[in-house]
Amino acid sequence: MTISTLRRSARGLAAPRTAPREQPTAATPYTQGRAARLWRGPAEDPSWARPSLVILLCATAAFYLYDLTSSGWANAFYSAAVQAGSESWKAFFYGSSDAASAITVDKPPASLWVMALSVRIFGLSSFAILLPEVLMGVASVGVLYATIKRHFGAAAGLIAGATLALTPVATLMFRFNNPDALLVLLMTLGAWATVKAVDESRARWLVATGVLLGFGFLTKTLQVFLVLPAFALAYLLAADTTLGRRIQHLLAAGLAMVLSAGWWVAIVELVPASARPYIGGSQTNSFLELTFGYNGFGRLTGDETGSVGGGNGWGQTGLTRLFDAEIGGQISWLLPSALLLLVTGLVMRGRLPRTDGRRAQLVVWGGWLVITALTFSLMAGIFHAYYTVALAPAVAAVVAIGATLAWERRDRFGMTTLAAATAIASAWSFVLLARSADFLPWLRWVVVVLGLAAALLMLVLDRIHASAVKVVAGAALVAVLAGPAACSAQTVTTAHTGSIVTAGPSTGSGTGGPGGGPGGMGGTPPQGTANGATGTANGPTGTTNGPTTGRGGMAGGMAGGMGGLLGASTPSTEVVSALSADADRYTWVAAAVGSQNAAGLQLATEQPVMALGGFNGTDPSPTLAQLQAYVASGQIHYLLASGGMGAMGGSSTETSTTSQILAWAAASYRTVSIDGTTFYDLTQPLAAS
DSSP: OOHHHHHHHTTTTSOOSSOOOOOOOTTSGGGSOHHHHHHHOOTTSOTTHHHHHHHHHHHHHHHHHTTGGGGTTSSHHHHHHHHHHHHOHHHHHHTBSSTTOSBBOSSOSHHHHHHHHHHHHHOSSHHHHHHHHHHHHHHHHHHHHHHHHHHHOHHHHHHHHHHHHTOHHHHHHTTSOSTHHHHHHHHHHHHHHHHHHHHHTOHHHHHHHHHHHHHHHHHHGGGGGGGHHHHHHHHHHHOSSOHHHHHHHHHHHHHHHHHHHHHHHHHHHHSOGGGSOBOTTOSSSOHHHHHHIIIIIHHHHSOOTTOOOOGGGGOOOSTTGGGSTTTHHHHGGGHHHHHHHHHHHHHHTTTSOTTOHHHHHHHHHHHHHHHHHHHHHHOOSOOOGGGGGGGHHHHHHHHHHHHHHHHHHOSHHHHHHHHHHHHHHHHHHHHHHHTSTTSOTTHHHHHHHHHHHHHHHHHTGGGSOGGGHHHHHHHHHHHHHHHHHHHHHHHHTSOOOSSOOOOSSOOOOOOSSBTOSTTOBTSOOOOOEETTEESSSSSSOOBSSSSBOOOOOOGGGOOSHHHHTSOOOOOOHHHHHHHHTTGGGOSEEEEEESHHHHHHHHHHHTSOEEEETTTTTOSOOSOHHHHHHHHHTTOEEEEESSOSTTTTTTTOTTTOHHHHHHHHHHHHEEEEEETTEEEEEEEEEOSOO
């Protein structure tokens, strides 16, 4: 059997770059109804393409929606801000932690806007908060499909979309309320717009890329700019226009990016501090300081004022970081194969004209992959496993593109590349699955045997019957996706709450930063309770990776793991009743050190609760004098007696703002115990004070 015969027999597995357009006939969609045309899709596509896409998107939605509310408030830190934004437009605009706008979260508010609008429509619930995340995940899969299909055909687009949907960390974050879901969607849309800009050599699509990245900045500040060099390089290299025009278009896109992000930043910086909330995460009440410090270069260097942990607390840096016991199972299943396929893909397209659109896509996705992977591997500051969701679209795209290019050639070089990529992926899946020895122990053997067998058959593809070609390709695809699919399935059946979450079964790595994941720094904290109730948000057991992590309750006034730093808790009915009584008389029904402590009280009462010191409890807001003024004017009822890293004093207990506040309250106001939780009643001063 000749190579040309094999190519003809496998037609449809990998669509050519341009397919002939069907002529309208009585049987084509052009004479059918609108629903039939939508189901059939463009006439130039294979008849199976659009139905397959619909099935992929519906399956992704059903998968992500399964038992969605089991995670309760998920990250209560953000859920509380969503609740606040649904009650107050001021809190909505700034991303405040409470409706009275004492302090913001430590990120810009774009992701909160989407969730707060959902809550305004559907009411406050776990489902209303998490539904937008699911929709962003489904949209990301669809946009990735459309982008890859543009040059590589529907089959490649389906492979890319399915790979993204089944990446464990993507499954986790598209069901969780951190900003990462919106960030991934905006970056994927940016890649789509960049590819269109290259194809059409028109500034408007590149300007659209700039706008999308600008809103990405308003989602998670500087992280979105990791994709910027790849997008700019692809346009500069491949757009079919003069060099001068390419540079002009890039400058216009840069201006659009600055304007789409800068309007909000300018308002925040220009509004007097007295008229807006304190900027959480900053030490000087400045969003620019937050952007370039705690959320910016501090993440790279490890020099993050107001942070906790640091050094090896965030895991060992180095080129193997993304493959270690903590991170590997989140994202690295296809990462080695993606790097191989990226290099071979560039080699295969290397001698084509400068304007080759397929090579431009490799630059877009490959540049995204390499730059982001290197940054995550080497950054010395705060780093969590779930950050790697930003790699998921790039890994999926590069794998689909590289595999399609190799399959279309089906010469010795192409088939050797495919065989190597399949063998590497299945062998690495075996290693990753073996790290969780009790999780489906038989699966790793099925994966490695099936993958290696498919790889060997690819090397002799010209000697087997044409009807077996699709079987070999299907076996390879099953082998490389079975591992991440199983871990993703485990992820959707496990509740995830708190600030540090991971996907898939536990590996017992214990390197997730302070209190992060099972066996995190300092071991698993004890299970917290509030009068017997499991210390979790909205009821479900506080779990990450399956086992209980003990981000527990407020017995004795200590809320959540590490003093409420990592997760909120559900206060008892008695606590809720006490805080809700005469709530209209107060601006804040309570104050608590650390945003998670405040979030648990706020979500239960749906009343503003002041987060002293922001997320870590280490921000200098409010000062002791400011809090004394609030108390003197009758604006705060209760103060939770302890909790948060700031209450522990950080590096200096004597000088910590929140420790000063707690010491003053203890000396000045009556201590009350409400169903086992200790508060200071700021309306009842001690006689001596």
